[in-house]
Amino acid sequence: MSRPSRSAVRWPRPRGLRARLLVAFALVTVLGASAAAWSGARSAGSALVASHQRQLAGSFTDRIATIAPTLTYPPDQEALDRLRAALGTDTVVTYGDGRSASGDGSGLITEELRAGVRERHRLLTQRTVVGGTPWLLIGTPVMLTAPDGTRTPSGIEAYAARDLTGVRRQVDDLTRSAIGTAALALVPAVLLALLAARGVLRPVRDLRDTARRLASGDLDARTRPRGTDELAQLTVTVNEMACSLQASMAAMERMQAEARRFAADVSHELRTPLSTLTAVTEVLTDTTGDMGPDARESVDLAITETRRLVRLVEDLMEVSRFDAGTASLRPEETDLAGAVRECLRARSWLGRVDLVAAEGVRVRLDRRRLDVVVANLVGNALRHGAPPVRVLVRAEPDHVAVEVTDHGPGIPDGVRGHVFDRFFKADTARARTPGSGLGLAIARENARLHGGDLTVDGPAGGGARFVLRLPREPLGPGDPRERREAREPSEPREA
């Protein structure tokens, strides 16, 4: 990888299934055809070479056998020259110390061949390559045959070198034509590969499309299986998976709806006895003056807890309305700064809060819901944070924002993502607080009902900062579906 020379010769690796099938088919075909052509060419070539060599050697001995009876024996130099002349060029004839040679090729005779001729007394050949030219070396003793057929070496040896360039050219031609034939096989291989790739790729594409539709939420998506191969089995399996997914999703939704309805029913059923209880405690409040200190403490506790219970039930019913999608928005033209100031004034918080409000910002929003949100945020800041608590109202081109900042210890990073969860308490040791545990959840639902959002972060100076952003034009009240879709992905823990 680090060497540039390697990366320069690296071929692009085929990625698509089609390309890979194509390459595999082509490779297999070329290899198979090459192997067949090569083995054919090789055996034909070696047969050609062998027959040529045999012919050369045969012709060599035939010439010796023809001229030998006319040679004087023991041979003199003239006899050796005659024999050599009869055998053509590139020939050596020896007898003892006598020697007759002609041609450059006579120097090619190897010692190995000479030794073989002397030991075996047979006609021997050896192929050699000198300077790129292939030569056939032929060597033979001339035998002395007795009338009864007994053969003894006469001492005469004849050697010759024969050029094999012509045969090599023929063999090379054979090889070339074999390679050409192998290359021809590539064309049908590519066509076959394309056909096979089509057969494989179509079901794969269909499956992929189905998987995409399933992933994007269309649980009715299915692929019709074709044939009985592995791809068809895969298709059937994917279909079964989609079916069971659909069934479990439906069951989950049903259970969720039932749970919500149950919560709504419970809170509704609790409201009537609670009204009675509230009325009773109010009567008790008027009569605490006649009681002893112990009794008064008990009554005060009962009153506090009853109020908390009432608040919890109200919040639960509000959450149920959000869950059921029946929460409705009643927007009206409102002066934002005035609405916030009115909210703080009604709770006598103006003195404890540092309000910085941009005046004259008018937006359409649900005053009651804004009041709920601001009261919750400021209440939390006063209760859990530390002064000074700052409320900042500002206007942006496309939205308005209400920021509530305190200077308390702030919210740890780990739990910041959970503060909007229902019944979430940042400090587990301090479980009993006046709040219902639903305040922030309801505040965020209210913000989202407006098409806005409620977020929390920790500014550099410490403390916690909640930012309520509302669009200048809120969503219409009759569009609960859109509101739900905007909410669901960000709260998977709700189930």
Next chain:
Amino acid sequence: MGRAGRAEERAGDLTGRAGGRRWHGSGTARRARWGWWVAVAVLLAGCSLRPSGVVDEGEAPTGVAPGVTLYFVDAAGELRPQLRRTGRLGTVHEAVTLLLEGPGGSGMRTRIATTDVTRVAVTATDGTIELLVPLAAADVTPLGIDQIVCTALAAHVQAGGARGTAVRIRFTLPGPGPDARRTCPLTG
């Protein structure tokens, strides 16, 4: 073509994410690639003529001899070979011609009638040598026929001819029997 191209593009898109796992550089792949090249090189090299060892191509040629072997009859009446030192083997024709000229001063005898005409016609066919001798069948005893047959066969075998060859002798005046194919009783 347009459809196929689009499909390939989409298929590439589908598998492209897994393409991050590369194995070009791994040792196994590199060894495998070297293996391919070696195989191709061997294939190509196997096609041309390479040097070889010493190969046996058969019988060595023969045919040289210090003289001609002629067959005469010794004092005991037995067929005997005699080397006539002519310096070379010569042909069947020359051998039989020399035989017809007689043993000379060697002390051997011949059972072939002397004749002034020693011209012999030799016709070699497959497995048989046919001799046309300038003699009448009556001029030659059976031993004399063996002399001719053995001499012709010896020259034939010494020149590299097959040992199983037979000889048929035709006379200018044929004898009563058929022209039999004969072999030499000494050399089989």
